[in-house]
Amino acid sequence: MSGMSVFKDREVLITGGLGFIGSNLAIELVRLGARVTIVDNMLPRQGSNFFNIKDIEAQVKVNISDVRNQLSMNHLVKGKDYIFHLAGQVNHVDSMRNPIQDLDINCRGTLVLLEALRQFNRSGKVIFAGTRGEYGSSVTLPVDEDHPTNPKGIYAVTNLTAEKMVLVYDDVFGIKGACLRITNTYGPRHQMMHDEYGVFNWFIRKALDHEDIPVFGDGRILRDFLYVDDLVACMLATAATDKAYGEVFNVGTGVPVSFIDLALKIVEIAGSGRAIYTEFTQERKEVEPGDYYADITKIKEMVKWVPEISLEDGIQRTIDYYRENRKEYW
Secondary structure (H helix, E strand, O other): OOOHHHHOOOEEEEEOOOOHHHHHHHHHHHHOOOEEEEEEOOOOOOOOOHHHHOOOHHHEEEEEOOOOOHHHHHHHOOOOOEEEEOOOOOOHHHHHHOHHHHHHHHHHHHHHHHHHHHHHOOOOEEEEEEEHHHHEOOOOOOEOOOOOOEOOOHHHHHHHHHHHHHHHHHHHHOOOEEEEEEOEEEOOOOOOOOOOOOHHHHHHHHHHOOOEEEEEOOOOOEEEEEEHHHHHHHHHHHHOOHHHOOOEEEEOOOOEEEHHHHHHHHHHHHOOOEEEEEOOOHHHHHHOOOOOOEOOHHHHHHHOOOOOOOHHHHHHHHHHHHHHHHHHOO
């Protein structure tokens, strides 16, 4: 990755750094020579896992705290060059069951972080991980950044609000912030205990357990699936691009794949499991936005990032990882 020498000896804070995306990002940043601090509140079921960073645990600082804790964040942001803000409540189903917690973590947590930067580190640069869920149901496909935002779940509403806060602090206080609307991401270090964030990894678990893979409805809903290493590369490229700050970017592959095709491909590559059709649960039906795939023209042009890992390669790498480390995730 060209231009990545920018991270050597830099101080980096990753909120939610023991989770799926945060841990993969931390591993790459350590490889690039950054000094990494992770903050994570270890909320149950959210995917935080010390095993995720076992290869780098001696090279990173881990702070078990919460982005909502002002004293903590005031201290942690000091001297940091980059802040990757990934801490958030990312469970669609939970966000409808417990919307107050969702608001508190995603909105208040983001505001506490931004206020800490305003008071103690105005030169820190923020990369915010938002969601394609901010768009809601697609009016046109592929979806570009000017597409209307009509979130279907509270989780997506609070993410959109957090994104707007980051942009306001960029605009008003000059605290540089870049916002990513990230599509469905899969790969190693994702929690495998339940199917409430992202069915892709759940499909892989089912296949590896020689079980039925439940595909909702007629399986024809389209999604844009991104391998986590591509997302990490995108986050780093965005952070290293000065003109990316103050902007919002779609992150995805731009390649639509139906759920039934995905399930069949996983079965084929795993050599086990089988795809079956099933009815939507009421909870899922309520927040299902329908087809989505991203127009990634803007990020390609401005950040010079393009995804590189094919669906087949990504599935194979993910299966290999969980075959080796099953006991840490099942």
